Amino acid sequence: MLSYLLRKLLLGVPVLFGVTIIVFAIAHAMPGDAVLAMITAEAPSSEELIAMRRGELGLDQPLYIQYLNWIGQILHGNLGRSFVNGRSVAAIIGERLPMTLELMGVALLAAFVIGTTLGVISALRQYRLTDYSLTLGGFVGVSIPDFFMGLLLVYVFALELRWLPSSGISTAGDSFSLADNLRHLILPAAALALFRAAIFMRYARAGMLEVLNQSYMRTARAKGLKPSTIVLRHGLRNALIPLVTVFGLALPTLFGGSVVIETIFQWPGIGLMFIDAVVNRDSPVIMGYVLITAIIVMLANLATDLAYSVLDPRVSYD
């Protein structure tokens, strides 16, 4: 088990290596660099000053040296400084990451629970009105873009009904409280969750339908077990296995979605930070963001693999 984990982690190394190269290439290809950014912010520029600063920062060295220097910095936890405000990227991310994880975590959990439940219900009611309506609802769900959903939710619940706040993580001026924060969380999390709940629902339905046709379900019914036992013990355990994969695939799209949703709701997470950085061409922040999302996605994939082997005894660790 432990060696399985280690091997999986080791397999991640070349992937991470590839990621850093891509990130570095993107940053390098970006117009503007750290020096120009600093200098425009400071004083009237002179060619000599630029050259000098470049030398100080190692920007006049060959690319691969710059890359190695950068990797070395990363390994020391140093992601560089923002061109815009000069703050340490690691610090900015450290400050904002929890907000994003809160948003994504709540959305993913809600999407999974709601989607799976509805999907299982839909499968159990196959050929009936419930199933048709849920399936149709699922189609609609995967066809509405996150941001449009977000706008609709704000329009209805924040602006028309005035039940919930339209943006931010807490009411301005008030001292931070969890209840207030959660009230602010509902709309963005719902916007992010609905699309994914529809996806989970479709897969849960398909998975459950397949499981229902398996002969071990027939065996369970032939034993005269209670319907709830049959569905929960024999059906759900098996139907969940392919859902784990869907769960893993949903994670990367969640990062994309959170960028959009954080923008709409001015949720001060790393997604909003990323978009601001893209608009300002703040490459250290962009690099930091891409790197950190890639690492999180990889760790999450690892967790998915583990969940897989816990749920399915047929998966072996070698």
Next chain:
Amino acid sequence: MTEAALDTGITAGASRGLWGEAARRFLHHRLATVGLVVLTIIVLACIFAPLIAHYGPNDIDLRGRNQPPGGVHWLGTDGTGRDIFARILYGGRISLSVGFIAVAISAAIGIFVGAVAGYFGGKVDLFLMGLIDMVLTFPRLVIIIAFVAVVGPSILNTMLVIGLLSWPSIARLTRGEILSLRNQEFILAARSLGTSPSVIILEHILPNVLSPILVAITLDVATVILLEASLSFLGLGAQAPAASWGNMLRDARTLSILESQPWMWIPPGAMIAIAVLSINFVGDGLRDALDPQHIIGGGGK
């Protein structure tokens, strides 16, 4: 032959052939038929936009800014007095063509890479699959945004970047299909008859991998339209003054417009949803119609 009389089989009635059968199954799928009709209407309306809309997408009606829907401007006007209906039709041209062209690019790359990996196997396969896994772990929208940040936002760049970064899922599908086909008995039979590898690929493998790929491609168009909409909404896709469904929603970031001028943002959002929904219906119908299960048969007992 004495046993010829034995062939009193089950084949009464005219043969519909493969495509006839698929078409029948597709049309039998009610949602798919609806989707196809709606999609056709949308595409035609966008193509013939100049004939349908009374205004150009960037014509400014100075006297009629911020007008709600009415007789002159069917869906109203925006803050600069542009006709929303016209902008939706012209914007659809961009949104749909990004969808179709980007998917064409990614499908071409994906099928090629997948076929190479599936056909050659071994080290080539191992390398390509590793690459694909790597790309798939990336949040697609994030990496596309990062690339757009480098090359700068424009419609062309959006198409290219989406197309060039969306191929791995199709590659993976193609490879899987080819691998599972490679061990089918009818491929073995063809080999034992002395059929050459190129003919095997052309006659036996391609026609059989085509249908799942076609379904995946169709559904991909829907995904890419959503992707383009997100990009444009973030200001990283189609650039003003050009309209696309996504960037028309940018106005709604202002709370006052969001609250009091819903005609500016609900129609383009709804168009995205309707177009994507139609494509999803069509994809689902294709999946049923092209399902190999019914042509491979019950599979014995």
Next chain:
Amino acid sequence: MMHADTLARDKVEAAGQRPLLDVQGLSVAFGPEGRAVYAVNDVSFQLAEGESLAIVGESGSGKSVTMQTLMGLIRKPPGRVTSGRALFRGRDLLAMPDSELRQICGRDIAMIFQDPMSSLNPVLTIGLQLTEALREHQGLSEREAERQALDMLDLVGIANAAQRMQAFPHQFSGGQLQRIGIAMALVCKPSILIADEPTTALDVTIQAQIVELVARLQKELGMAIIWISHDLSLVAGFVERVAVMYAGSLVETAPVERLFAAPTHPYTIGLLNSIPSLTAANTRLVPIKGAPPNVTLPPTFCAFAPRCDHAVARCREAKPVLEPVVSGHAAACWRWRELQGLPRTPEAVMATARASGAAPNEPLLTVSGLKVHFPIRRGVLRRQVGAVRAVDGVSFEVLRGETLALVGESGCGKSTTGRAVLGLERPSEGEILFEGKDYAEATAERLKERRRDMQMVFQNPFASLNPRMTVGRIIGEGLRAQKIGTRTSREARVSDLLALVGLREALRDRYPFELSGGQRQRVGIARALAGSPKFIIADEPISALDVSIQAQIVNLLDDLKTRLGLTYLFIGHDLSMIRYLSDRVAVMYLGRIVETGSTAAVFGTPLHPYTRALLSAIPVPDPKAGGTRRRIVLGGGVPDPSKPPSGCHFHPRCPKATEICAKVAPEPRDFGSSASGQHLVTCHHAGEV
């Protein structure tokens, strides 16, 4: 309406009690009115306490649906019970609420299923799956339930039961799983066990184990059994009564001896004629014409009429009901009285005994020391960590004009051998001489040349035809590949081939999905014959087909052999069929041939212990033979071919094994005489008294 099931009734009345199970006029349909499939039509039968009844029928005959309906296992919708009652100890199973039916299922009526691999839940331990019914129905504590489950595992012969309770299904072999499935069904000591083809997915030696186990348990536990099967021979040995189903209807029911001695319904007669009997070898099989019907027409006529030689107008207009022939024997046929006088087998056929070719002796194909090993690769770097020794040193000859059968259980390497001979698998070692020329190491070009002379018929008629090609293109593929003839001449050749295999010209433009299984297999045969080969490798060509269709295909292969002067390598596992159609037999076990000789010699005086066990496991279509035949039931299952046992591969399961068997692999020795021809046996102990 008259529901004759008099035997059971007699028995029941004698015992002065009502029947345990009394099914009356059961009909089940699937799908909406108008597009319905009429799966079960007006089926009635009774079952007495402790009785064993077999329900026999081909796929789609409704035998499984009938039983699943009783257990409430069919899905509704699309399934519907359109009429009938099923009284279990006087209570109607079909009318009671689900919660009540649940009390009976699993406790009073239990079921075992066809595929043990898929009928156990893969993610739950077998301990849990064994105990849950006990806890549900008898409210036992976990510990008590476990104790009873353990006893049951012991009873069905699972060694080390206590430890195996924590194991998952994938950690067992197919035979073991079926034992566990039986234990699971029997934990609550039901009064009826329904066995739905429980041995069909298993190899013949494992099948023998399971049949023996169920027969023994029936006696020990005193329960009634309903055994569903497509195989008349299999049930002949151990049930008391047989009911034959066709297209959803019961067509005949009788005590087992009576059914085999005096079958009355033309379908039953047809079925018996299409299975080779071990006693009267070389009588030509008489297949039933046509294919099993699709049951989409309302059952208002005799469903068998289109395939019946004796059908008259009345048969097509009204549906016959079961009428008593004698006490306990009933048949549903309008004409059974008139037909009773007719000979059971048409005389014309009796006369034309199977043609056996002139004594051949010149080898067409010589295989020596053939090995095919598949590397097992693991890890990121795909390093080879071992090899599956699918074929591990096989030598045999096929003589010109003969049929050599290669026999063995699944995984013994017989199909791989066939593929290697054809060049579809690259041999790891060994020599393959065809007409004296070696081409084990041949280049692609030379292989291609050979392909004109050597062709293959595949097992699965569904998978072996490209679903997107028309029949005409499929048959002509070899001609195009080999560039034989012009376009026009190829078209003409395809027409000839269609006629040759008994297919109508009209099928040329059809796609495989529009054909029946038998028709597809004919297409496969026509494709193989296109280039006029001398030698055909038939890889289990009938095992995926229904019993009544198997005989059609076997006869076709037989006729083609005579007409075209072909030589066959026939790969199969159905020993009675192989005895019927082969001249010589080679028996394979775990990658090696253990015995080769003339069919008469191998089947008459088998010398290898494995051959003996295999032969004794063949079900015989004769209820009387069941009791007298001594069955050698092998323990365990076939070992993993990547880790074959040392020495003689068979020694761990061999009743005769001694020390030497584990150490030295035996060499083949000839025990033949000038009369019987060569008879090679690869066993240290062969010939010992």
